[in-house]
Amino acid sequence: MNLDPLIHAPARLAILSHLFVVESADATWLLAQTGLTWGNLSSHMTKLEEAKYIQVKKTFVDRKPTTILQMSTKGRRAFEAYREDMRQLIE
Amino acid sequence: MNDPLNLDSIEENAYRKSNLDDGIFDILIGFCLLLWAVSLHFDYGALGGIWFAVLFPTVAPIRKKLMLQRVGSAQPTPERQSKETKKRSTLIFTLAGTFLLGVAAFFLFAAKDGLVGDLAESMRGLGSSILAVPLVLISIMIAITYKLPRAFFYAFFVVASFSLVRFAETSDHWSQIHIAILLSAIAPIVTGTLLLRKYLHDHPVLLP
Numbered sequence: 404m405n406l407d408p409l410i411h412a413p414a415r416l417a418i419l420s421h422l423f424v425v426e427s428a429d430a431t432w433l434l435a436q437t438g439l440t441w442g443n444l445s446s447h448m449t450k451l452e453e454a455k456y457i458q459v460k461k462t463f464v465d466r467k468p469t470t471i472l473q474m475s476t477k478g479r480r481a482f483e484a485y486r487e488d489m490r491q492l493i494e
Numbered sequence: 495m496n497d498p499l500n501l502d503s504i505e506e507n508a509y510r511k512s513n514l515d516d517g518i519f520d521i522l523i524g525f526c527l528l529l530w531a532v533s534l535h536f537d538y539g540a541l542g543g544i545w546f547a548v549l550f551p552t553v554a555p556i557r558k559k560l561m562l563q564r565v566g567s568a569q570p571t572p573e574r575q576s577k578e579t580k581k582r583s584t585l586i587f588t589l590a591g592t593f594l595l596g597v598a599a600f601f602l603f604a605a606k607d608g609l610v611g612d613l614a615e616s617m618r619g620l621g622s623s624i625l626a627v628p629l630v631l632i633s634i635m636i637a638i639t640y641k642l643p644r645a646f647f648y649a650f651f652v653v654a655s656f657s658l659v660r661f662a663e664t665s666d667h668w669s670q671i672h673i674a675i676l677l678s679a680i681a682p683i684v685t686g687t688l689l690l691r692k693y694l695h696d697h698p699v700l701l702p
Binding site: 420421423424425426427428429430431432433434435436441464486489490 | 499501504505507508511512562563564565566567568569570571572574697700
């Protein structure tokens with residue numbers, strides 16, 4: 404069985420599983436929820452964005468720069484497929 | 495880190511972390527009770543409801559001000575939003591139902607003395623303690639609906655406060671009611687403050 408290597412990395416799995424349960428979230432929320440560092444999150448974010456699994460939007464909230472992340476439809480499908488593969492592997 | 499494949503648990507933990515674990519809600523409830531007690535002391539008991547109505551909308555801005563740079567924010571899914579709306583509606587309907595039942599009971603038993611005089615007498619005997627019932631009910635409802643065990647402790651504290659005042663009082667039950675409510679406010683204020691302190695310590699400002 405071929406598990407999606409892009410999702411299988413623990414940090415990216417944590418990012419995607421948290422983004423999966425919300426509509427969108429800012430980077431601070433992801434940092435607080437996953438316990439990753441800024442550098443770590445940033446590098447994984449880039450990889451996931453390049454694969455079009457997530458969409459990253461830079462915006463301003465109360466005049467402060469904010470990074471908003473949202474899982475794309477492609478990302479959701481890939482994540483669901485990954486979960487299914489894992490389930491089958493465990494069973 | 496949560497189990498990355500248990501999405502229900504991730505969603506629940508994320509929701510709790512953003513809405514229930516910081517103690518702000520507890521402090522607010524405590525302050526509402528405190529202000530209600532003060533209003534009662536000055537014979538403006540009806541202001542109790544106004545304090546709740548005025549202070550509750552402040553939760554979101556206070557939380558945003560204190561927490562945005564620490565834990566960020568997330569937009570919940572429409573499913574989650576509808577789940578929360580259902581929970582809130584259940585809570586409000588139960589409270590409204592309890593209130594209406596209370597009013598009905600009052601008119602049925604207390605107002606019609608001749609009909610069921612003994613029951614009316616025993617209800618009067620309960621005096622101010624009867625007010626503990628909705629407070630306890632609200633706490634228990636919150637504990638069950640939001641899976642928040644500390645709300646059971648608040649319910650217990652309300653019972654303890656009203657019992658204490660009832661056993662200590664010498665004259666009219668109603669003249670001491672503000673003390674019972676004041677004591678009831680201590681538990682959520684102290685617990686909320688401790689939770690908030692821990693939360694702020696555990697979640698430093700993350701924005702670079």
